[in-house]
Amino acid sequence: MDNAEGVKTLLSDYPKFVSRKRLGEYEAAEVLLDLHNALELADLTDRQREAIRLVYFEDLTQAEAGKRMGIAKQNVEAYISNAARKIAGIYYYWAGHGEGYSTGGRING
Secondary structure, eight states, X not given: OOSHHHHHHHXXXXXXXXXXXXXXXXXHHHHHHHHHHHHHHTTOOXXXXXXXXXXXXSOOOHHHHHHHHTSOHHHHHHHHHHHHHHHHHHHHHXXXXXXSOOXXXXXXX
């Protein structure tokens, strides 16, 4: 999770983690807790937070999110990429300090 692509993968799998948490899977709950903590600690701008929320938590396309935000799809993509780098920095810090939960891949299903 200590790179932007890994963070984007984790964010893409957000609905699966929520479903697994509802089924009582403790590891999914840990992943979600860490993700929300990382989002808080990553010093994201309001626009970065909004882009993440719309695309990954509300399941809009980047084009739809852009319309809602009043910006071009490319700007949404840039906000997400920059946010993912910041979030990855939090996971990188945690990995070096034995903090946070790390998962080796996506949750299937």
